[in-house]
Amino acid sequence: MTENCVPNPDSNHLGTLAIIWHGDHLALLDQRQLPDQEIWLTYKDASAVADAIRDMVVRGAPAIGISAAYGVVLAAHQAGDTKDWRADIEVAIEVLAKSRPTAVNLFWALERMKTRLQACQSAAEAIAKLTGEAESIHAEDVAANRLMGRHALSVMGDEPMAVLTHCNTGALATGGYGTALGVVRSLWHANRLKRVYADETRPWLQGSRLTAWELQQEGIPVTLNADSAAAQILRQGDVRWVIVGADRITANGDVANKIGTYNLAILARHHGVRFMVVAPSSTVDMALASGEDIPIEERDGTEVRAVRGVSIAPDGVDVFNPVFDVTPAELVDAIVTEKGVIERPDRDAMQAMFATRD
Numbered sequence: 479m480t481e482n483c484v485p486n487p488d489s490n491h492l493g494t495l496a497i498i499w500h501g502d503h504l505a506l507l508d509q510r511q512l513p514d515q516e517i518w519l520t521y522k523d524a525s526a527v528a529d530a531i532r533d534m535v536v537r538g539a540p541a542i543g544i545s546a547a548y549g550v551v552l553a554a555h556q557a558g559d560t561k562d563w564r565a566d567i568e569v570a571i572e573v574l575a576k577s578r579p580t581a582v583n584l585f586w587a588l589e590r591m592k593t594r595l596q597a598c599q600s601a602a603e604a605i606a607k608l609t610g611e612a613e614s615i616h617a618e619d620v621a622a623n624r625l626m627g628r629h630a631l632s633v634m635g636d637e638p639m640a641v642l643t644h645c646n647t648g649a650l651a652t653g654g655y656g657t658a659l660g661v662v663r664s665l666w667h668a669n670r671l672k673r674v675y676a677d678e679t680r681p682w683l684q685g686s687r688l689t690a691w692e693l694q695q696e697g698i699p700v701t702l703n704a705d706s707a708a709a710q711i712l713r714q715g716d717v718r719w720v721i722v723g724a725d726r727i728t729a730n731g732d733v734a735n736k737i738g739t740y741n742l743a744i745l746a747r748h749h750g751v752r753f754m755v756v757a758p759s760s761t762v763d764m765a766l767a768s769g770e771d772i773p774i775e776e777r778d779g780t781e782v783r784a785v786r787g788v789s790i791a792p793d794g795v796d797v798f799n800p801v802f803d804v805t806p807a808e809l810v811d812a813i814v815t816e817k818g819v820i821e822r823p824d825r826d827a828m829q830a831m832f833a834t835r836d
């Protein structure tokens with residue numbers, strides 16, 4: 479990897495992009511360094527992309543899937559035209575699949591790449607076809623995000639409103655524009671947004687380090703709040719919707735998302751605030767019956783015991799650090815995907831919209 483290899487492209491109509499494909503190498507904006515530094519890292523090696531996903535250089539369910547897809551293309555370049563080219567690419571796919579367990583977008587993207595690979599008869603064909611598939615996955619994600627923005631506004635009411643969001647679900651977490659933050663962008667451009675309250679989102683601080691920064695880049699009014707202030711904010715009554723992303727949505731409408739989302743869903747229901755989940759259909763896993771079946775990633779305790787390397791807890795104290803939780807469907811007022819909106823999601827409604835993925 480080399481640092482600072484590409485300027486940060488200013489494509490603010492999609493937000494600050496985090497993933498740039500250069501035909502034979504991948505550039506990732508190192509999100510561990512934001513908001514203090516914008517450092518781009520270059521990748522030519524599939525296993526290094528797997529490390530980047532595991533270490534959260536790149537994060538966000540759709541962005542993880544897109545990056546892994548480009549990782550498979552890099553594997554095809556690395557394999558070259560040796561007799562084991564196909565096996566080498568298949569090994570790389572397995573390495574990428576082990577990077578993080580919860581966001582189903584990773585496995586959805588790798589399945590698409592695997593299917594494309596099966597049809598290839600030569601190493602050269604594999605490079606060409608896998609490149610096309612990864613670029614399609616990337617472009618489809620941006621198109622889906624824009625469509626979800628339009629679908630969401632159709633159910634949110636016409637008056638300008640305040641919303642509250644959790645974690646980061648913007649251009650930094652996707653191929654561009656964002657999911658929940660894509661809805662925020664759409665509200666803003668439709669002059670229907672008063673303010674976004676952004677939960678800081680401990681322990682990795684996606685809200686304070688990424689969402690506050692991403693929205694400030696575009697002059698979208700954002701107020702950063704401690705996670706523990708969310709109840710008081712909802713009690714004040716100016717927030718009309720809590721809008722979040724997702725890492726996996728199961729066949730009954732249960733939603734896995736950043737830890738603290740379940741808290742917000744309970745608070746929203748208690749305060750009569752509507753709760754919206756925004757995610758492309760690549761986040762839907764109809765093979766899992768309910769949220770009970772979703773693998774929840776637990777990360778190292780150092781993420782809770784320290785912030786930016788500064789200790790905030792006694793050395794060695796035991797830590798429980800699940801980085802996702804599951805919100806039951808009955809607490810969700812709307813699930814928005816590029817296919818449309820499901821209000822009051824349940825198994826039947828999910829089946830009707832997702833019985834067949836395409």
Ligand SMILES: CSC[C@H]1O[C@H](OP(=O)(O)O)[C@H](O)[C@@H]1O
Pocket residue numbers: 537538539540644645646647648651652657658684722723724725735736737801
């Ligand atoms: C549109 S991003 C979806 C999802 O991914 C984030 O998790 P992480 O930052 O750990 O990759 C968060 O759960 C977002 O809501």
